[in-house]
Amino acid sequence: MAPKLYPQTVLIAQxxxxxxxxxxxxxxxxxxxxxxxxxxxxxxxxxxxIKRELKTDATGQRYARYYLNPEDFDRLST
Numbered sequence: 244m245a246p247k248l249y250p251q252t253v254l255i256a257q258x259x260x261x262x263x264x265x266x267x268x269x270x271x272x273x274x275x276x277x278x279x280x281x282x283x284x285x286x287x288x289x290x291x292x293i294k295r296e297l298k299t300d301a302t303g304q305r306y307a308r309y310y311l312n313p314e315d316f317d318r319l320s321t
Contacts, residue, residue: 251276252285259286259293259311266308283309 248256254274258265270276283293292315295307 248285248289249282252282255279255282256286256291259291259309263313264308264310266306268306279309280307 251274255265255270255276258270258274265279267279270279270282276282283295287293292312294310294312296310297305297307299305
């Protein structure tokens with residue numbers, strides 16, 4: 244039996260399936276998810292192939308963008 248996912252984790256999962264990526268700022272603004280790295284860890288613990296890329300914005304602030312590669316996800320589910 245698969246572990247139960249938190250409602251916020253389900254929101255993030257659906258966003259990744261729909262859009263392909265998310266940042267902590269997007270998660271906080273759109274879904275009020277303040278602990279995005281923890282929700283991503285929940286998904287990874289359940290086998291989701293999520294990748295993280297560190298980026299820098301125009302002001303020099305560093306941030307992470309989390310990606311779900313649809314090909315990796317399709318391969319996992321077959």
